[in-house]
Amino acid sequence: MMMEGTDKKSLPLAGVNVLDFTWAGVGPHSVNYLAFYGATVIKLESRERPDALRTLGPFKDGIPNLERSYYFSFTQSAKRYDITLNLDHPKGIELVKRLTGWADVVVDSFAGGVVEKWGLDYDNLKKIKPDIIMLRTCMHGHTGPLARQHGQGFILTALSGLDAVTGWPDRPPAGLYGAFTDHIAPLFNVASLLAALDYRRRTGKGLYIDQSQHEAVLHWVIPLLLDYTVNHREPKANGNRLAYAAPHGIYRCQGDDRWCAIAIFTDDEWASFCQVIENPTLAKDPKFATLLKRKKNEAELDRIVEAWTIKHTPEEVMALMQTAKVAAGVVANPKDQAGDPQLEHYQFFHQLEHPETGTLPIYHGPLFRLSKTPYELGRPPLLGEDNAYVYTNILGLSDEEFVQLLAENVI
Amino acid sequence: MTEDNTEGLLSPYRALDLTNEHGFLCGKILGDLGTDVIKIEKPGGDPARRIGPFYNDIPDPEKSLYWMGFNTNKRGITLDIETVDGQAIFKRLVKSADFVFESFDPGYMEQLGLGYSNLSQINPAIIMASISSFGQTGPYKDYKATDLVLWALSGIGYLTGDADRAPIMTSFPISYFFGAMSAAVGALVALGHRAITGEGQYVDAPAQLGLGWSSGPEAQGLWGIDNNIVKRSGRIYQRAKTGVGNEVTYIKHPIAYECKDGAVKFFPFVQGGSLYSTTALTEWVIEENMASETLKYLDWGTLNWQTVSQETVDEITQSFSRFFLRHTKAELWEGAQKRGIMLYPVLTPKDILEFEQLNIRDYWEEVEHPELGTSITYPGAFAKMTEAPCRIRRRAPLIGEHNEEIYVREMGLSTEELLALKQAKVV
Numbered sequence: 001m002m003m004e005g006t007d008k009k010s011l012p013l014a015g016v017n018v019l020d021f022t023w024a025g026v027g028p029h030s031v032n033y034l035a036f037y038g039a040t041v042i043k044l045e046s047r048e049r050p051d052a053l054r055t056l057g058p059f060k061d062g063i064p065n066l067e068r069s070y071y072f073s074f075t076q077s078a079k080r081y082d083i084t085l086n087l088d089h090p091k092g093i094e095l096v097k098r099l100t101g102w103a104d105v106v107v108d109s110f111a112g113g114v115v116e117k118w119g120l121d122y123d124n125l126k127k128i129k130p131d132i133i134m135l136r137t138c139m140h141g142h143t144g145p146l147a148r149q150h151g152q153g154f155i156l157t158a159l160s161g162l163d164a165v166t167g168w169p170d171r172p173p174a175g176l177y178g179a180f181t182d183h184i185a186p187l188f189n190v191a192s193l194l195a196a197l198d199y200r201r202r203t204g205k206g207l208y209i210d211q212s213q214h215e216a217v218l219h220w221v222i223p224l225l226l227d228y229t230v231n232h233r234e235p236k237a238n239g240n241r242l243a244y245a246a247p248h249g250i251y252r253c254q255g256d257d258r259w260c261a262i263a264i265f266t267d268d269e270w271a272s273f274c275q276v277i278e279n280p281t282l283a284k285d286p287k288f289a290t291l292l293k294r295k296k297n298e299a300e301l302d303r304i305v306e307a308w309t310i311k312h313t314p315e316e317v318m319a320l321m322q323t324a325k326v327a328a329g330v331v332a333n334p335k336d337q338a339g340d341p342q343l344e345h346y347q348f349f350h351q352l353e354h355p356e357t358g359t360l361p362i363y364h365g366p367l368f369r370l371s372k373t374p375y376e377l378g379r380p381p382l383l384g385e386d387n388a389y390v391y392t393n394i395l396g397l398s399d400e401e402f403v404q405l406l407a408e409n410v411i
Numbered sequence: 412m413t414e415d416n417t418e419g420l421l422s423p424y425r426a427l428d429l430t431n432e433h434g435f436l437c438g439k440i441l442g443d444l445g446t447d448v449i450k451i452e453k454p455g456g457d458p459a460r461r462i463g464p465f466y467n468d469i470p471d472p473e474k475s476l477y478w479m480g481f482n483t484n485k486r487g488i489t490l491d492i493e494t495v496d497g498q499a500i501f502k503r504l505v506k507s508a509d510f511v512f513e514s515f516d517p518g519y520m521e522q523l524g525l526g527y528s529n530l531s532q533i534n535p536a537i538i539m540a541s542i543s544s545f546g547q548t549g550p551y552k553d554y555k556a557t558d559l560v561l562w563a564l565s566g567i568g569y570l571t572g573d574a575d576r577a578p579i580m581t582s583f584p585i586s587y588f589f590g591a592m593s594a595a596v597g598a599l600v601a602l603g604h605r606a607i608t609g610e611g612q613y614v615d616a617p618a619q620l621g622l623g624w625s626s627g628p629e630a631q632g633l634w635g636i637d638n639n640i641v642k643r644s645g646r647i648y649q650r651a652k653t654g655v656g657n658e659v660t661y662i663k664h665p666i667a668y669e670c671k672d673g674a675v676k677f678f679p680f681v682q683g684g685s686l687y688s689t690t691a692l693t694e695w696v697i698e699e700n701m702a703s704e705t706l707k708y709l710d711w712g713t714l715n716w717q718t719v720s721q722e723t724v725d726e727i728t729q730s731f732s733r734f735f736l737r738h739t740k741a742e743l744w745e746g747a748q749k750r751g752i753m754l755y756p757v758l759t760p761k762d763i764l765e766f767e768q769l770n771i772r773d774y775w776e777e778v779e780h781p782e783l784g785t786s787i788t789y790p791g792a793f794a795k796m797t798e799a800p801c802r803i804r805r806r807a808p809l810i811g812e813h814n815e816e817i818y819v820r821e822m823g824l825s826t827e828e829l830l831a832l833k834q835a836k837v838v
Contacts, residue, residue, distance in 0.1 A: 012603030037600055052683050057717060058632060062653040064717055070636070074628030111684070122797075141795065144771040150685045150753060154648070154666060158676035158757045159766075163667070165582040166571065172674055173757070174579065174645035175667055177570040183625035187592045188440070188793045192801070194599035195420035195444045199799060201606060202423070207798040215774055216793040218763065219436070220585055222480035227464035228760035229788040230476060235760065238582045240559060243463075248559060250568065250577045257642070259578055261563035327555040329564035331578050334626070334634035334641055337566035343623055345549035349635070361635040362628055367589065367621040368540075368597035371527070371613035373604045 011038025012373060016197065019096075019103040020044065020080060023051040025153055025179055026137055026213055027109025028075040029186035034105065034193065035078030036366055036375040042099065042390055043080040043381060046087065050383050060357045066383050067356035077352070077363040079378025081386035081394075084411050087118050091410045098395055100125050104200075105133045105193065112138060112147030122208040131206040133196045137189055141212030151213060153179025159214050160184075161221045167237035184220060185213040187367075246294035247273075247301055250331055251309040253317060259331035260314035262305065262321060267291065272324040277308045352379040387411055419445015420799045424602075426510035427451060427501075428485060429492070432459040433618070434514035434542040435481035436591035441510065441598070442484030443792060443801045449504070449817065450485040451492070454836050456810040466783060472810065473782065479807040483778070483789065487808025488817050489838045492523060496837045501525065503822060505533050510598050514542040514590075517552045527613040537611040538601040540594040542587070546617035558584030565622035570630055573645035589621025633659055648678070650716050662721055664728045667757065668735040674757040675735055675743050679727075681714050688753040692731070695750060701734040703727070764788075776803045814838055 008014055016039040020031045023045075035041045045051055053072040060068040086092045096118070100106065106125060108115055115121055115136070122134045136142055139151020139159075157163045157176040167173025192209050200206055218225065227233045240249040245265045253260050264270050267290060274283035282288065282304065287297045294301055309317050314330040321328035330336060337343065338361070350363040365375045391397045391411065405411045422445040428438035429451050442448040450457075460472035467474070491497040502525075505511065511530060513520055520526045520541075527539045541547055544556035551564075562568045562580040572579035580586075594616035601612050630641040633651055639659035641649070646667040652660050667676050679689045689711045696702045705726040735743065740756040747754040756762060769775065776791040792801040818824045818838065832838045 012600060012607060033596065033600075037603065049683055055682055058629065058637075058651040058653045058659070060636065060653070061655055061657075062717070070628040070632035074632070135794075140768050141772055144768045145748075146768040149751075150680075150688070152678060152680070152685070152753065154678050155676045155753060155755050158667070158674075158755045159763070161758055161760055161763055162581055162583070162585070163676070163757045164759045166579060167582075168573070168576065168579070171573070172646070172667075172669060174571070174573045174643075175676075175757070176581070177567060177643065178625075178627045178629065180567075180625055183621070183627070184588075184592075187596050187621075190596045191440050191444065191592075191599060192420075192794045192796070194596065194603060196796075198599070198602055198606065199420040205798055207420075207796055209797075210795040211793070212768075212772065212774075212795075215769065215772070215791070218790045219439075219793050220588055221583060221760075222790055223462075223464060223477045224583055224760050225763065225790055226476040226480050226787065228764060230466055231464060231468060232761075233464065235583060240577070240579055241582075242559070242584075245557075250559070250563065250579070252577065259563070259569070261559045261568065263557040263559045265557075322554055325555055327557045327560045329554070329556065329560035331563040331568045332566045333569045334566065334630045336569075337623060337626065337631070338634055340564075340566075340623075342545050342549045342551035342619060346546055346617065346620060348620060348623060349631075360632065362631045364624055366597070366600075367593040367624055368614055368616040369546075370597060370601055370604075371615075372610070373600060373612065 008038050008376065011376065013197070014038035016040070016105065017103045018042070018105045018107065019099050021106065021108035021110065021115065023109060024053055025075055025182035026185045026189070027107060029182065030135070030137065030189035030193070031107050032078040033190040033366060035080060035378065037373065038376070039105075041078070041080045042394070043082045044096070045082065045084055045383060047084050047384070048086070054383070060360070065356070067380075070360070070362065073354070073357065073360055073380050074362050076380035077350070077365070077377050079376060080381050081390050082381030082384060083387050083390045084384035086410050089408070089410045091405065091408065093118055095395070095410070096120060097128055100128045100132065102394060103129065103132065105135070105197070107135045109137045111150045112142045126206070131200055131204060133193070133200060133206045133209070135189060135193055135209040135211065137185065137211040137213060139213050141215060142210045153182030156181040156213055156217065160217045161224055165224070165235050165237050168239045169237060173237045181213065181217045184217045185211070188216040188219070241298070244291065246291065246298050247305045249302055249305070251302075251306045253309050253314040254312055257333070258314050260309055260317040261329045261331060262317070263327045269326050270294065272326050273321070276320050276324045276326065350377055352377060354379045355382070384411070417804065418799050419801065420796070421446040422799070424509040425449065425507065426512060427504055427508050428512045430512050430514040430542060430591070431457065432462060432477070432481070433587035434512055434591045434594065435459070436588050437512050437540065437542060437594040438485055439481050439483060440592065440595040440793070443803070445799060446510070448485040449813070450482055450487045450808055452487060452489050452810065454489045454491050454838055456489070479787070480789070482807035483803045484805055485808055486813040486817065487811065488814050489811040491837050492525065494837050496832060496835070498523065498525065502533050505530050505537055508534070509536070509538060509602070511537060511539040512542070512594060512598070513539070517541070517543055517547045531611060535610055536605055538598050538605065538614065539611070540598045540614035540616055542590040542594045542616050542618070544617065545619050547615045558586040561586040561618055561622060565619050566626040566630070567622050570626060570641060570643050572643050574643060574647070578643060586622055587618045589625070590616045590618030593621050652717055662716060662719065662724055664724050665732065668732055670735045670743055671737070671739045673740045675740060675754055676757060677731065677754045679711070680753070681711050681716070685753065686712055687751055691750045692752045692754065695746060695752070696730055696734045699734065701730055701737070703730045706730045778803055778806050780806055782809060811838065
């Protein structure tokens, strides 16, 4: 599905120009989608404060430099022109205003107050380009007392309500892994941007979009919030148990830290399970004959299940159960994920050539596949590598002017 | 909230939503953006109306809060697309629709003669999106999955949970939401293609891709580049250091801490605009005489995670642990705001409802439920917009609530025909 030697002009967002002020996770992941589908993106950084992820390890071969971070690489898998610009210099502001005239879409992911300081808020951008679409994404949105607070996916999980329901009932919740919400908020942004572009195409009007990442990710826990607003109930962390299924868990298998998930909802599935494990006595045991009985004796049931799974590899458990139409899946570790035949079928991992890092196998395209529209990837940009092209070819500065900007530390 | 027709960004468009709970979020996102979404349920009501929680804990298909929450901004009709009459009606609806969303088992729609190849003959501009566990093709396509199984096979399960126990999933299942959200975005890319070419297309949105993506650069990179398997570590953050020869070591520090009455999350940023947060907490700990000598004299701005020793990090974070245990969530949150520290309580729904920032931004929407004689507080828009606002325009539909409006008034069926279809269990 990925395009080789792309004819960019045929992609749906060809001709859309994007000025990309974003950094870290959510913003770049959002802008990636515009570039996957043909938009021309200029990523704006400054030499004093480059994209924060450029400085976050791990780094390729343990060499910490601005081009070698796994995090930065992961978030920059679409083609961008990368420029540097010093916005504390008056000439920097002049240049960014000219870039605004070029842009159809401006996206930033700073905390509140940053672009205002430069005079680049929506009202000002609109004066330069009346139909501009501006999307700003930050942890708490751009109004209210927390507007200026910096955000980060590792802690937004705490605000999302999901950390509180990820754990065992007998100890404090472990919480989600990593910056999980950084993988939720971007797709809401992409939906907003694509809808805004369609709206502008039809009406000629631009708009301002203010995304609070907190507000967006709460859409994933709506029923928990309604259970509180209506029934005043607080949810509990239950390990892997589910109120209306048993067995329902992750069971230890043969090998070092190997596990398999099994989920049984109906009595038929239970019968199939007992057949797979060749245990006719268990099938007839009244203690486990119905869902309610299995729920009542769940601790004992889990021990029986695990006594069987421990004698098998997770791959065997999954294969045997799936053949009998019982839902089961290997708990894939990173190695399993890298070798997953289904993910490979969808070309989940891509490799891209990069002058500093060689070929890292951690690049991704969009999370869906279209029957007629391919997507285009691009390697992470080097800091400022497109200065000459953007300032002279796109903005039309003369070579003399360009050299002057370099000399004055504007770029 | 009153039902209104304020224009949204996608107001000219119509979507037919055949999804179950795996796909509700897709239509909701488009509906929040203004699309006229018609939720199509089986006669008698969608099985997902059995999913709790329920209004006042009454397990009634019209009182599922799960249903209500994910089906706002949709109109609702009943239709059995397994019947010949039902299929004929569905095809008529497709003629005037822009999107079709479904989340049946792969191949089901084709079996009914309602696959993309059939629908695109009726309406070449139709955009059809399928939400599934693993995708419409490939070796796992027919695997039996649930949220837990997907969570496991996608790679995120292995990384979630405490080091000394089995991997865990969120107790509120979220695995399929990735598929639903991806389908919404894919459909809108397809809309862009359609604007240029006039033709629709098919969107394949497997939840496994999104969930798999969420395991992130550390786990994927440390295996793919350095042959190191990241292990789950619960509340401990493991900062990986790669060395020459792909040797990987970790510096560990807590990311969630116990306090007097719950937990708080704090991440020691040392970079750029977030450094102030870490130094501000340090000053607070020093003020209360709880800082170790190491912490007292530490210059966070020069701390290098590549070279700092585990002992030093432990001395620092032990001071934090002791400090947090002395305070309540509320004290810590209040102090954090005053001092500009990025420290957050681990919020429960009650805390979220009381979170001042959300209230000040008018996040919550009161949605009238006349059939229940009350209104219910819902989370509001996923983004604020100056034009064509994203918002709740109508509550989720009752079973067959818009049958007459759509079948009779919009499609021109006679009342007699509707009655006949009703009695024949087609609608």
